[in-house]
Amino acid sequence: MSRKDSQKITQNFMVRRTRQFIAIVAAVILVLLVAMLYKRSDLFGEFSKNTLAFAQILVILAFINFTAFNWRCPACKKYMGNDVNPRGCKKCGARLQ
Numbered sequence: 379m380s381r382k383d384s385q386k387i388t389q390n391f392m393v394r395r396t397r398q399f400i401a402i403v404a405a406v407i408l409v410l411l412v413a414m415l416y417k418r419s420d421l422f423g424e425f426s427k428n429t430l431a432f433a434q435i436l437v438i439l440a441f442i443n444f445t446a447f448n449w450r451c452p453a454c455k456k457y458m459g460n461d462v463n464p465r466g467c468k469k470c471g472a473r474l475q
């Protein structure tokens with residue numbers, strides 16, 4: 379593999395890691411927001427429990443789908459697993475950072 383290719387891989391990995399980080403923050407905020415709506419129905423009006431539970435599930439499903447799409451090795455496109463900061467791909471051995 380040429381130097382330019384491995385540079386592309388590390389750059390693409392950084393983009394994916396940034397996107398993943400934003401998705402984690404967004405998912406946590408949304409889940410907390412829904413939990414707050416649940417607790418402070420006096421402030422935000424009455425939402426049915428079913429609606430809020432459904433909203434939580436939607437957020438989690440969206441996050442899982444996004445992760446499945448985003449959290450892949452730039453070189454071999456395999457899922458990178460639970461490590462949020464891998465040095466290299468466990469599947470193909472590409473250096474990621």
Ligand SMILES: [Zn+2]
Pocket residue numbers: 451452453454455456467468469470471472
């Ligand atoms: Zn790989």
